[in-house]
Amino acid sequence: xxxxxxxxxxxxxxxxxxxxxxxxxxxxxxxxxxxxxxxxxxxxxxxxxxxxxxxxxxxxxxxxxxxxxxxxxxxxxxxxxxxxxxxxxxxxxxxxxxxxxxxxxxxxxxxxxxxxxxxxxxxxxxxxxxxxxxxxxxxxxxxxxxxxxxxxxxxxxxxxxxxxxxxxxxxxxxxxxxxxxxxxxxxxxxxxxxxxxxxxxxxxxxxxxxxxxxxxxxxxxxxxxxxxxxxxxxxxxxxxxxxxxxxxxxxxxxxxxxxxxxxxxxxxxxxxxxxxxxxxxxxxxxxxxxxxxxxxxxxxxxxxxxxxxxxxxxxxxxxxxxxxxxxxxxxxxxxxxxxxxxxxxxxxxxxxxxxxxxxxxxxxxxxxxxxxxxxxxxxxxxxxxxxxxxxxxxxxxxxxxxxxxxxxxxxxxxxxxxxxxxxxxxxxxxxxxxxxxxxxxxxxxxxxxxxxxxxxxxxxxxxxxxx
Amino acid sequence: xxxxxxxxxxxxxxxxxxxxxxxxxxxxxxxxxxxxxxxxxxxxxxxxxxxxxxxxxxxxxxxxxxxxxxxxxxxxxxxxxxxxxxxxxxxxxxxxxxxxxxxxxxxxxxxxxxxxxxxxxxxxxxxxxxxxxxxxxxxxxxxxxxxxxxxxxxxxxxxxxxxxxxxxxxxxxxxxxxxxxxxxxxxxxxxxxxxxxxxxxxxxxxxxxxxxxxxxxxxxxxxxxxxxxxxxxxxxxxxxxxxxxxxxxxxxxxxxxxxxxxxxxxxxxxxxxxxxxxxxxxxxxxxxxxxxxxxxxxxxxxxxxxxxxxxxxxxxxxxxxxxxxxxxxxxxxxxxxxxxxxxxxxxxxxxxxxxxxxxxxxxxxxxxxxxxxxxxxxxxxxxxxxxxxxxxxxxxxxx
Numbered sequence: 001x002x003x004x005x006x007x008x009x010x011x012x013x014x015x016x017x018x019x020x021x022x023x024x025x026x027x028x029x030x031x032x033x034x035x036x037x038x039x040x041x042x043x044x045x046x047x048x049x050x051x052x053x054x055x056x057x058x059x060x061x062x063x064x065x066x067x068x069x070x071x072x073x074x075x076x077x078x079x080x081x082x083x084x085x086x087x088x089x090x091x092x093x094x095x096x097x098x099x100x101x102x103x104x105x106x107x108x109x110x111x112x113x114x115x116x117x118x119x120x121x122x123x124x125x126x127x128x129x130x131x132x133x134x135x136x137x138x139x140x141x142x143x144x145x146x147x148x149x150x151x152x153x154x155x156x157x158x159x160x161x162x163x164x165x166x167x168x169x170x171x172x173x174x175x176x177x178x179x180x181x182x183x184x185x186x187x188x189x190x191x192x193x194x195x196x197x198x199x200x201x202x203x204x205x206x207x208x209x210x211x212x213x214x215x216x217x218x219x220x221x222x223x224x225x226x227x228x229x230x231x232x233x234x235x236x237x238x239x240x241x242x243x244x245x246x247x248x249x250x251x252x253x254x255x256x257x258x259x260x261x262x263x264x265x266x267x268x269x270x271x272x273x274x275x276x277x278x279x280x281x282x283x284x285x286x287x288x289x290x291x292x293x294x295x296x297x298x299x300x301x302x303x304x305x306x307x308x309x310x311x312x313x314x315x316x317x318x319x320x321x322x323x324x325x326x327x328x329x330x331x332x333x334x335x336x337x338x339x340x341x342x343x344x345x346x347x348x349x350x351x352x353x354x355x356x357x358x359x360x361x362x363x364x365x366x367x368x369x370x371x372x373x374x375x376x377x378x379x380x381x382x383x384x385x386x387x388x389x390x391x392x393x394x395x396x397x398x399x400x401x402x403x404x405x406x407x408x409x410x411x412x413x414x415x416x417x418x419x420x421x422x423x424x425x426x427x428x429x430x431x432x433x434x435x436x437x438x439x440x441x442x443x444x445x446x447x448x449x450x451x452x453x454x455x456x457x458x459x460x461x462x463x464x465x466x467x
Numbered sequence: 468x469x470x471x472x473x474x475x476x477x478x479x480x481x482x483x484x485x486x487x488x489x490x491x492x493x494x495x496x497x498x499x500x501x502x503x504x505x506x507x508x509x510x511x512x513x514x515x516x517x518x519x520x521x522x523x524x525x526x527x528x529x530x531x532x533x534x535x536x537x538x539x540x541x542x543x544x545x546x547x548x549x550x551x552x553x554x555x556x557x558x559x560x561x562x563x564x565x566x567x568x569x570x571x572x573x574x575x576x577x578x579x580x581x582x583x584x585x586x587x588x589x590x591x592x593x594x595x596x597x598x599x600x601x602x603x604x605x606x607x608x609x610x611x612x613x614x615x616x617x618x619x620x621x622x623x624x625x626x627x628x629x630x631x632x633x634x635x636x637x638x639x640x641x642x643x644x645x646x647x648x649x650x651x652x653x654x655x656x657x658x659x660x661x662x663x664x665x666x667x668x669x670x671x672x673x674x675x676x677x678x679x680x681x682x683x684x685x686x687x688x689x690x691x692x693x694x695x696x697x698x699x700x701x702x703x704x705x706x707x708x709x710x711x712x713x714x715x716x717x718x719x720x721x722x723x724x725x726x727x728x729x730x731x732x733x734x735x736x737x738x739x740x741x742x743x744x745x746x747x748x749x750x751x752x753x754x755x756x757x758x759x760x761x762x763x764x765x766x767x768x769x770x771x772x773x774x775x776x777x778x779x780x781x782x783x784x785x786x787x788x789x790x791x792x793x794x795x796x797x798x799x800x801x802x803x804x805x806x807x808x809x810x811x812x813x814x815x816x817x818x819x820x821x822x823x824x825x826x827x828x829x830x831x832x833x834x835x836x837x838x839x840x841x842x843x844x845x846x847x848x849x850x851x852x853x854x855x856x857x858x859x860x861x862x863x864x865x866x
Binding site: 337 | 487488489491492493784785786788789790792793796846849850853854856857860861864865
């Protein structure tokens with residue numbers, strides 16, 4: 001079985017949980033023998049044919065343009081490090097740093113699906129020789145949504161347009177059985193590939209615009225999300241919470257929804273002894289993007305209340321984000337002295353250090369489709385206080401689950417944990433044992449089941465299953 | 468008679484390194500030694516050494532007639548000892564001429580006068596002892612950090628036996644009065660000399676500004692302006708033209724290429740050509756003032772910084788206030804627990820520059836702040852500072 005997988009983030013190109021989740025899924029699928037052609041928003045037009053589990057880390061590369069391949073080989077001839085080669089491909093730690101306007105020149109043609117212009121696309125016409133695409137009811141409207149919504153001068157929209165342009169190239173990668181697309185950024189490309197190749201499409205919801213914006217959000221993105229999910233043959237949600245949101249807010253047919261919970265890759269770590277710690281007092285951690293979705297302002301409000309009762313506690317806000325300055329000024333305005341600290345961006349190793357110095361982990365997300373970070377914290381034996389509006393609460397019992405807006409209850413809980421360190425340690429220990437069982441293998445098996453539904457039932461896929 | 472009173476401020480802070488949360492309890496080195504050394508050596512080469520050399524020559528050339536005053540913070544003298552001992556030696560050479568007066572200030576160039584009276588007086592005494600040790604003078608003239616001054620400060624300073632305080636000639640206090648007279652503080656105990664900011668800033672800030680209509684500034688032009696000032700004063704009163712500025716003006720803020728050193732070289736000779744013009748030390752204002760000094764009240768703190776000439780450059784926004792309150796609270800706690808091993812480090816963190824880097828004022832003044840800051844943003848400066856205070860506190864409660 002071979003999958004064409006499209007995603008926006010993959011290590012080392014990571015800005016949030018999407019990249020970590022995709023890595024976990026890809027590696028576990030490779031372990032199950034599923035082969036994956038991975039496409040990322042790279043600067044050069046390439047894909048990554050992953051065949052063995054270790055390929056998830058090595059990222060072997062294949063080019064769409066022969067000339068670029070030759071140039072790349074020349075340029076990387078003397079390079080010994082993987083990181084250097086990935087940099088040439090345009091994989092950086094932070095995506096969205098470049099746009100190839102060259103690739104965008106045909107964008108107008110591509111998005112005019114249903115018109116003469118669209119039929120003139122080479123990839124499309126080549127495929128038409130082989131099979132008639134079974135139409136999806138209402139698909140004209142779905143593609144019209146893409147045409148009308150994937151517009152804008154923002155970097156991210158230009159990048160998505162560029163990525164979508166590569167759909168015609170991706171369509172030509174011949175051997176895959178179905179398309180698996182993660183989050184709205186890759187939906188337009190996935191839709192065109194499905195249109196061109198008639199191969200089944202699975203879209204995977206890691207977060208919706210409602211989650212990210214903490215409110216209504218960008219209407220263009222809603223429309224792209226709606227169209228992608230409507231056009232897809234299956235929709236995978238990372239939690240019941242997200243499935244519920246997709247069904248009520250986007251009116252997606254529940255018959256094609258599947259729920260596959262995320263997992264984590266953290267190894268269980270014994271906590272450091274008190275002497276080696278960063279802080280002697282109780283340490284409470286926020287770890288994630290400092291953005292409205294994650295509820296950093298609730299963390300600050302809780303800190304303010306807890307510090308009134310326990311002035312020796314330290315609150316650490318780890319990460320960066322658009323609300324960083326606002327939170328910093330507010331923490332100063334609250335006069336939290338040197339009790340509320342900001343780490344700035346942390347690399348993987350530094351995250352591990354900060355986790356091994358933390359007593360209580362807080363995730364006050366306003367809307368969290370899943371939330372892998374609390375599982376990682378729990379793997380360190382840290383007691384977690386998580387908002388009820390988080391999908392991760394569906395898979396764990398040994399954590400405190402509180403509404404994100406209930407600052408009183410959160411503060412009381414944290415005070416209680418500070419005052420009862422032995423209870424805190426015991427819950428942390430139980431949580432550690434619990435999350436040890438939550439592994440990607442299970443998620444990958446469930447995803448493979450979704451694939452199998454298709455490879456066996458979808459008319460266009462008949463006879464192409466290799467297993 | 469109009470007396471030029473030159474006072475130059477010599478100050479370099481111990482700048483903080485990019486001290487991160489993960490450094491806490493792992494690293495007690497808060498200060499960026501390589502950076503501090505680089506800056507001190509650079510400014511020594513561009514300013515301190517050539518300017519000292521020039522002024523020494525001028526003092527010798529105009530025997531007994533050309534006088535100047537310096538205030539050098541304690542943290543700066545420490546850094547001279549460590550990074551540029553030749554600079555300290557050349558200041559001593561200047562001191563030996565007898566034509567140079569050294570003023571008193573806080574050892575750490577701090578804002579302690581606004582936050583902690585005991586700490587303030589201790590820092591003033593530390594600095595006075597240091598000046599006596601290094602230059603053989605016991606200061607009788609006081610200038611507070613950044614010329615910050617208010618009524619209650621004068622009481623403290625008078626108690627300490629100082630005779631004169633220097634501060635800014637703030638318009639909202641002076642109103643119709645001229646800063647050319649010597650004044651008294653509100654309780655008439657101590658004399659005040661007020662900076663003539665127009666003419667001071669013509670040299671310190673505008674000298675090389677090509678869009679300034681008066682550019683280039685020549686000594687003739689400057690003395691012409693000064694002469695115009697005295698036209699209305701015919702009663703043989705002794706006036707003081709207080710030209711107060713950062714010493715780094717010479718060669719560092721105004722580069723050598725601007726002609727700033729030539730300007731300084733010519734000035735004393737040109738001034739002394741006029742019989743009604745001369746030079747004086749700040750401490751001479753008692754003996755020289757031949758009139759009843761009017762008393763001035765400064766109910767709120769003033770300073771020489773920015774358009775506002777108040778303390779908003781250091782302690783206006785929330786970051787600055789949270790930071791400054793936390794350090795003084797910590798110093799109180801350190802003293803209470805008798806942790807003399809931590810006191811010196813804590814005091815380095817009282818230097819006003821740390822708070823200046825956190826300033827978020829925009830427009831003109833914001834630019835000046837940015838120019839002097841070693842950090843990307845006020846927020847970064849705040850983060851490193853607060854992290855250092857967190858570590859200091861961890862050490863305080865450690866034993």
